[in-house]
Amino acid sequence: VFAPPINRLITELSRFPGIGQRTAQRLAFHLLRVSDEEALALADAIREVKETVGECEVCFNLATESLCRICQDDRRDGHVLCVVEEPSDVIPIERTNEFNGRYHVLGGALSPIDGVDPEDLHLAELIERASADGVREVVVATNATTTGEATALYIADVLRERAPSVSVTRLASGLPVGSDLEYADEITLGRAVRARREL
Amino acid sequence: VFAPPINRLITELSRFPGIGQRTAQRLAFHLLRVSDEEALALADAIREVKETVGECEVCFNLATESLCRICQDDRRDGHVLCVVEEPSDVIPIERTNEFNGRYHVLGGALSPIDGVDPEDLHLAELIERASADGVREVVVATNATTTGEATALYIADVLRERAPSVSVTRLASGLPVGSDLEYADEITLGRAVRARREL
Numbered sequence: 001v002f003a004p005p006i007n008r009l010i011t012e013l014s015r016f017p018g019i020g021q022r023t024a025q026r027l028a029f030h031l032l033r034v035s036d037e038e039a040l041a042l043a044d045a046i047r048e049v050k051e052t053v054g055e056c057e058v059c060f061n062l063a064t065e066s067l068c069r070i071c072q073d074d075r076r077d078g079h080v081l082c083v084v085e086e087p088s089d090v091i092p093i094e095r096t097n098e099f100n101g102r103y104h105v106l107g108g109a110l111s112p113i114d115g116v117d118p119e120d121l122h123l124a125e126l127i128e129r130a131s132a133d134g135v136r137e138v139v140v141a142t143n144a145t146t147t148g149e150a151t152a153l154y155i156a157d158v159l160r161e162r163a164p165s166v167s168v169t170r171l172a173s174g175l176p177v178g179s180d181l182e183y184a185d186e187i188t189l190g191r192a193v194r195a196r197r198e199l
Numbered sequence: 200v201f202a203p204p205i206n207r208l209i210t211e212l213s214r215f216p217g218i219g220q221r222t223a224q225r226l227a228f229h230l231l232r233v234s235d236e237e238a239l240a241l242a243d244a245i246r247e248v249k250e251t252v253g254e255c256e257v258c259f260n261l262a263t264e265s266l267c268r269i270c271q272d273d274r275r276d277g278h279v280l281c282v283v284e285e286p287s288d289v290i291p292i293e294r295t296n297e298f299n300g301r302y303h304v305l306g307g308a309l310s311p312i313d314g315v316d317p318e319d320l321h322l323a324e325l326i327e328r329a330s331a332d333g334v335r336e337v338v339v340a341t342n343a344t345t346t347g348e349a350t351a352l353y354i355a356d357v358l359r360e361r362a363p364s365v366s367v368t369r370l371a372s373g374l375p376v377g378s379d380l381e382y383a384d385e386i387t388l389g390r391a392v393r394a395r396r397e398l
Contacts, residue, residue, distance in 0.1 A: 094200055
């Protein structure tokens with residue numbers, strides 16, 4: 001039904017995760033409706049981000065220089081490393097204001113089925129950083145999914161061998177704040193019981 | 200928290216209707232994650248669509264030439280015009296395969312509160328087309344919203360005066376196919392009762 005340039009735009013928009021054909025069409029028609037200026041501002045922003053944003057040389061977080069903002073900030077505690085799967089995982093942890101250490105971005109989680117093996121992640125660099133002088137703790141903040149958990153166990157194993165003086169910790173599992181017990185799944189609730197704390 | 204180019208991209212993405220700050224962030228991180236090639240394909244598609252797609256001179260549908268595909272197609276029946284608010288409204292009607300006439304895109308609906316008056320829409324052009332030789336029917340397919348209904352009534356009024364030989368029709372209101380009576384609102388159900396048909 002559409003002219004080729006519109007089809008092409010819809011196809012490109014539907015590559016976004018969670019954006020189906022229908023939504024992509026709606027977004028495309030939005031871009032057709034707005035001024036050239038507004039639509040091209042998006043095109044330019046995409047181009048600019050791909051030209052200027054790369055990976056931090058140390059932690060693989062997003063960076064516009066060779067080091068990311070956190071690695072450049074000498075008020076951050078270099079004794080504690082927080083390991084996350086993706087750069088986007090840094091933001092929610094920063095928002096908590098509970099962590100003042102540095103990060104290490106793996107670039108994914110181990111998943112043999114999807115062909116993601118240890119050498120596909122920044123694990124060698126993690127081992128090297130963790131074995132360096134002064135690192136006391138590695139907080140593993142991979143997702144609470146099957147692949148995230150498997151990756152956490154792998155990291156704990158490998159660091160126990162390669163950096164035995166470092167303590168490896170994991171984010172706590174438990175009830176989300178504000179949630180009803182009634183709706184908690186049994187695995188989460190089971191973990192919350194085992195990890196109960198004195199009041 | 201983000202570098203300026205990432206903030207800019209998030210801002211531009213959040214201009215899409217229905218895309219909040221959170222989703223815009225997710226889309227931005229997707230673009231950061233994919234290859235330069237994939238991200239720039241989207242930027243280029245936006246640019247191309249704004250450069251090549253304009254309005255049909257006759258019906259104001261989207262067009263890559265001076266006339267849209269439908270206005271160029273001489274198998275379409277020029278005796279019947281279907282009036283829609285936006286170019287995106289043409290597609291669902293085309294998909295029904297129930298309409299073989301031509302279109303007229305208004306470019307919105309009348310809404311005095313939002314400052315959309317008759318002269319802001321392609322209404323003068325509609326009157327001119329409807330008064331032309333051979334047009335027998337104008338099907339008003341504006342949305343079933345307050346502004347869409349008001350626009351339909353306005354069109355019926357003005358055409359009664361300016362093109363009295365043309366019959367002006369409106370899409371039927373009624374129960375959506377597959378829907379439960381129980382969940383129908385009373386206005387829809389009331390119209391479905393009034394417009395009941397013999398089986």
